[in-house]
Amino acid sequence: MRELLKDNRGVILLLVLSIIALFTVMAVNFGADEGLDIELAYNFRDSFQAQDIARSGVEAAVTILKKDDPTYDSEDEDWGGFPEYALAASQYLKGPAFTGTITDESGKFDLNSLALGDDKDKAFRTAQFKRLFSALDIDISQGELDDLAEAVKDWVDEDDETVSDAENDYYQTLDDPYECKNGPMDSPEEILLVKGMKPEYYYGKENTKGIRDYVTVGTGGKINVNTASDVVLMSLSDSVDEALAETIKAKRPFKQPSSNWAQTLGISATTEEAAALQNKIIDIKSNVFSANMRGTMPSGAQINIKAVLNRVNNDVKIVYYRIY
Numbered sequence: 001m002r003e004l005l006k007d008n009r010g011v012i013l014l015l016v017l018s019i020i021a022l023f024t025v026m027a028v029n030f031g032a033d034e035g036l037d038i039e040l041a042y043n044f045r046d047s048f049q050a051q052d053i054a055r056s057g058v059e060a061a062v063t064i065l066k067k068d069d070p071t072y073d074s075e076d077e078d079w080g081g082f083p084e085y086a087l088a089a090s091q092y093l094k095g096p097a098f099t100g101t102i103t104d105e106s107g108k109f110d111l112n113s114l115a116l117g118d119d120k121d122k123a124f125r126t127a128q129f130k131r132l133f134s135a136l137d138i139d140i141s142q143g144e145l146d147d148l149a150e151a152v153k154d155w156v157d158e159d160d161e162t163v164s165d166a167e168n169d170y171y172q173t174l175d176d177p178y179e180c181k182n183g184p185m186d187s188p189e190e191i192l193l194v195k196g197m198k199p200e201y202y203y204g205k206e207n208t209k210g211i212r213d214y215v216t217v218g219t220g221g222k223i224n225v226n227t228a229s230d231v232v233l234m235s236l237s238d239s240v241d242e243a244l245a246e247t248i249k250a251k252r253p254f255k256q257p258s259s260n261w262a263q264t265l266g267i268s269a270t271t272e273e274a275a276a277l278q279n280k281i282i283d284i285k286s287n288v289f290s291a292n293m294r295g296t297m298p299s300g301a302q303i304n305i306k307a308v309l310n311r312v313n314n315d316v317k318i319v320y321y322r323i324y
């Protein structure tokens with residue numbers, strides 16, 4: 001008995017400390033209704049434990065991405081199997097549960113890329129942005145979509161010059177005025193502030209999806225063909241339909257860069273489009289991943305953490321962290 005206590009002193013101390021912490025909460029609230037107080041104390045403890053579980057998920061994601069082969073990124077690698085690992089880990093926890101995913105953000109369209117590069121680059125990305133709407137069958141007229149694309153570009157570009165009447169002058173005349181960003185968005189939800197953008201275009205309606213799952217910020221505009229969804233593949237060119245998107249997905253993973261991506265992917269493109277795809281758009285790897293983790297306690301207490309992870313050389317840094 002004494003040996004056991006000695007070896008596990010750290011664990012026992014931790015347990016005792018948590019019980020003391022719990023007891024303090026109970027003591028503070030003691031009085032009116034003992035039953036309710038104990039329930040409150042347990043909820044308090046449970047939400048902390050749920051948060052610890054979710055946080056350990058983010059730490060695990062960082063470790064997995066540090067060990068990952070950075071020359072190509074595809075969901076058949078360890079990071080792509082994260083939901084299964086989380087499930088297996090939950091089985092050891094006996095009660096508390098842990099779920100999570102790691103997503104490659106370079107499989108999505110970077111809204112900030114609308115303002116990057118020269119006029120040709122911007123034109124290519126504007127076309128990409130519009131194709132997301134048509135691939136998703138979003139109910140918007142061509143004129144409104146043209147204006148919206150210009151307005152998003154005006155939101156993220158530095159200058160105050162406009163063809164869409166969606167620069168600072170416009171936002172300052174609103175009932176609740178705000179500044180035009182004139183810089184990169186910090187999160188994709190920011191698009192909801194842009195003139196002409198409706199919540200249903202972002203979140204979707206009963207029968208149609210919005211652009212939410214297909215847009216991101218901070219990747220620089222390269223699309224990882226190994227992780228792009230059908231909709232994002234269809235944004236690459238008018239010639240990519242659902243059938244070609246499926247054909248491309250069947251050829252994954254691409255572990256080596258191609259010397260002619262349009263040809264490799266079977267995309268019919270003009271010389272100019274082919275050059276843009278080759279030099280500015282297509283990639284087989286990523287530097288930006290998001291980790292969405294959830295810890296759940298048997299009482300129902302639940303905490304989610306979203307973290308955005310940047311991989312630079314062989315290091316992985318957390319650049320965004322939200323607990324909710």
Ligand SMILES: [Ca+2]
Nearest residue numbers: 068069072073
């Ligand atoms: Ca990889």
Ligand SMILES: [Ca+2]
Nearest residue numbers: 154157159182
């Ligand atoms: Ca601007």
